[in-house]
Amino acid sequence: MRLERARAFTLIETVAALAIVSIALLGLLQLHLISIRMADKAQMTTQAVLLAQEKMAEVLSSGFPQPGMRSGVVETDGVRLTWRTEVTDASMSQRQPLGVRLDNLRRLSVDVTYGDSPRERPIRLTTCVAEKKIREPQNRT
Numbered sequence: 295m296r297l298e299r300a301r302a303f304t305l306i307e308t309v310a311a312l313a314i315v316s317i318a319l320l321g322l323l324q325l326h327l328i329s330i331r332m333a334d335k336a337q338m339t340t341q342a343v344l345l346a347q348e349k350m351a352e353v354l355s356s357g358f359p360q361p362g363m364r365s366g367v368v369e370t371d372g373v374r375l376t377w378r379t380e381v382t383d384a385s386m387s388q389r390q391p392l393g394v395r396l397d398n399l400r401r402l403s404v405d406v407t408y409g410d411s412p413r414e415r416p417i418r419l420t421t422c423v424a425e426k427k428i429r430e431p432q433n434r435t
Contacts, residue, residue: 342406342417398425
């Protein structure tokens with residue numbers, strides 16, 4: 295009578311297989327955590343851009359804006375957003391090409407930062423606003 299050996303996994307093979315599976319699952323878990331972080335950052339960036347657009351629309355709705363700066367803090371869904379609007383004369387802030395006058399032109403910049411980390415870069419929207427009335431050129435004699 296011959297004893298046949300049963301074909302089964304040994305304890306060492308089972309432990310090795312479990313180790314390989316657990317390493318693979320840890321890698322997948324890390325990828326999942328990275329995707330959650332990226333989705334959260336994308337949502338916060340979207341909220342910051344929407345707030346910047348809202349503040350820019352507020353300033354532009356008043357017509358030709360006066361130079362100055364305003365700032366504030368908005369908290370939405372537990373996220374703290376800090377905003378700042380700045381209106382400057384474009385004629386003073388840029389070099390003017392020869393023969394070009396930048397009178398009655400203002401630069402509007404809106405900065406929004408989110409989170410408490412100093413590493414976070416602000417979202418910045420910038421545009422130029424011209425006075426609506428058209429001036430007649432001065433006659434040079």
